[in-house]
Amino acid sequence: MTVELRTEYRVAGLPAPVSHYTDAVRWGDLLFVSGCAAIGADGAVIAPGDVAAQARVVHEYLGSALRAAGTDFAHVLKVTVYLLDVGDRAAVNEVRREFFGDALPASTLVEVSALVLPGLLVEVEAIAGIPA
């Protein structure tokens, strides 16, 4: 079977992208997943002020994107975590542990001055390998 080297994914269950991008792009056996944030299908922020609830939504979205491309959390190579308040790290980490289990990705975490919608507290982007 021939697989296109570059494939764009719009993932069922994820909110419409807020600008000119798609949810994930596959290149060869790598998958680049756009930053996921707790935005609902109606475009509104989910659970404003509740970082743990937002982190859960973020990881559910990330999981959906991974599955859409035939991979999973165990094959994530690298995540970048953007927090509005770096003090939320422990709360986010608890959720991360639930979703990643024993698999440890490479990771960078920073506090930023703003995310795309007011009320968002956390955004996570990822690069994953796609198993043969």
Add this chain to the structure above:
Amino acid sequence: MTPVRAERSNPRGAPPALRPYYANAVRVSAGDLLFISGQVAWDDAGQVVGRGDPVRQAEQVFANLTTILAAHGATIGDVVKVTVYVTDLAWFDQLSAIRVRLFAELPPASTIVQVAALVDPDLLLEVEAVAALR
């Protein structure tokens, strides 16, 4: 030895690289990729090195990166992309002096941004990298 499967380019028509320690693009045509987590100025006991001193911290950060690369049989010249997060871009020129020493020969693609905070208030910069392994 110059790794032939990572080709640096600064194509005509794009603005030239601002400094000699990075390239506008690096094409990787072979080799395994190594994704390195953001490194900060912690020593091997997890203690902050160079409190208040961005240059000392940068030296520790790049030393940590070099250690991780070496564990995978790689060197700083195998890095194809770095992202540098600083809490104050006023240190740009001081950081440049270090980066030119490390990267002038085999410059990676690069992004630098200022962030509001890092994981510990004593940390002044964080550097993540992708390397192409031989």
